[in-house]
Amino acid sequence: MTATTEGIVRSQIETEIHGVCRPEFEPVRAAFARNFYLGADIGASVAVFVDGEPVVDLCGGYFDATYTRPFERDTLVQGFSSTKTITALCALILADRGEIDLDARVSKYWPEFAAEGKGDVMVRQLLGHTSGVAGWTDPTTLLDIYDREKSTAALARQAPWWKPGRTSGYHGINQGHLVGEVIRRVTGKTLGKFLTEDVATPLGVGREYYIGTPAEADPRVALLIKGRPYDRPMMSSRFDRSLWNPHPNVEDTWTVEFRRAEIGAVNGHGSARGIATLQSVLASGGANGKRLMSDAGRLRVLEQQSDGIDLVLGIEARWGMGYSLLGNLFGAPPSARTALWGGNGGSLAFVDLDTRMSIGYVPNRWLGGAFPISMERSIAIVRAAYESLAVTV
Numbered sequence: 001m002t003a004t005t006e007g008i009v010r011s012q013i014e015t016e017i018h019g020v021c022r023p024e025f026e027p028v029r030a031a032f033a034r035n036f037y038l039g040a041d042i043g044a045s046v047a048v049f050v051d052g053e054p055v056v057d058l059c060g061g062y063f064d065a066t067y068t069r070p071f072e073r074d075t076l077v078q079g080f081s082s083t084k085t086i087t088a089l090c091a092l093i094l095a096d097r098g099e100i101d102l103d104a105r106v107s108k109y110w111p112e113f114a115a116e117g118k119g120d121v122m123v124r125q126l127l128g129h130t131s132g133v134a135g136w137t138d139p140t141t142l143l144d145i146y147d148r149e150k151s152t153a154a155l156a157r158q159a160p161w162w163k164p165g166r167t168s169g170y171h172g173i174n175q176g177h178l179v180g181e182v183i184r185r186v187t188g189k190t191l192g193k194f195l196t197e198d199v200a201t202p203l204g205v206g207r208e209y210y211i212g213t214p215a216e217a218d219p220r221v222a223l224l225i226k227g228r229p230y231d232r233p234m235m236s237s238r239f240d241r242s243l244w245n246p247h248p249n250v251e252d253t254w255t256v257e258f259r260r261a262e263i264g265a266v267n268g269h270g271s272a273r274g275i276a277t278l279q280s281v282l283a284s285g286g287a288n289g290k291r292l293m294s295d296a297g298r299l300r301v302l303e304q305q306s307d308g309i310d311l312v313l314g315i316e317a318r319w320g321m322g323y324s325l326l327g328n329l330f331g332a333p334p335s336a337r338t339a340l341w342g343g344n345g346g347s348l349a350f351v352d353l354d355t356r357m358s359i360g361y362v363p364n365r366w367l368g369g370a371f372p373i374s375m376e377r378s379i380a381i382v383r384a385a386y387e388s389l390a391v392t393v
Helices: 023-037 083-096 111-117 123-127 142-146 148-157 175-187 191-200 215-220 237-243 256-260 272-284 295-302 373-392
Strands: 017-021 043-050 053-061 209-211 268-270 338-342 348-352 357-363
Touching: 017 023, 023 043, 023 053, 023 373, 043 272, 043 373, 053 272, 083 123, 083 175, 083 191, 083 209, 083 268, 083 272, 083 295, 083 338, 111 148, 123 175, 142 148, 142 256, 148 175, 175 191, 191 209, 191 272, 209 272, 268 272, 272 295, 272 348, 272 357, 338 373, 348 373, 357 373
Parallel strands: none
Antiparallel strands: 017 053, 043 053, 043 357, 209 268, 338 348, 348 357
């Protein structure tokens, strides 16, 4: 191994890649392998589904920094904000069933939320980051957000930070608490329980993705390995309150307390196959022979909620129902109808509704930093997937 710039280590030994890959999707295998060659990945998995069937399901590298245990296809990795897409998917499934009205006021399901001028906030505004409730107003700790009842009650009591619906402001740490509480009020199940029992298990991936990871899954959790120094940009007070009140860092994710909590914005643990299978519900209605969503329900994700500079992130954002619609920034053709989001450190959940393709990618090497640097690995995989699709046409 030899050191290169920015702390990246380039491997002089070709990493063994295991799993299945259809011949026409060899560009994805090549892009995945290149991430290891460049030293960007230590252990990772990638999966691509088309029409609910796997065309790529690969893994490579090592489970941890001891470089002794192999990274397997069912290895679970903490994905930070790619979790938001899974939370949104749960809400969209319930909307497709008629159990949640995305255009209804949140207070229809959660009466306490109407306090302090939030009575007209709609469910879709929680999904589209336009509710004005982009974080906790009062100082909040990680222990606070692990306590679902305490942290959701605090959100219900506070006033919005701007006029709801006016524009987006990224709900960085609390979106899962907001959407998850609506799901709980409707179904009687917490977000994590609904995901496991009603979505992941029917699709055959009940052990492949969790929000609130059980003890029996702990041996398969590859703890994140920090690959770059932390950077805390002081962009605005809203940014600070949304993303740093509190801010879970890599070391925090190693704790059992973090893993057990149900933080639907940031603490999903899964494999690439788990993500790609779940996102196949949005891409094609289902996976592995099980359909969970209608075509009309799938298209609801594309209902644009905002377009412009996000008040928290300070960058261009175009939010649909819980997903970013700016697939071109992640390597998709400009004309593609895509829904996606990545996680701090590199994970990705990606859907193309036209080609009926979903992509999951989870690395255990955390590479934070400014976009697009933090997402270079997943962008390369998305571009390779589209190159592969062009061959199959």
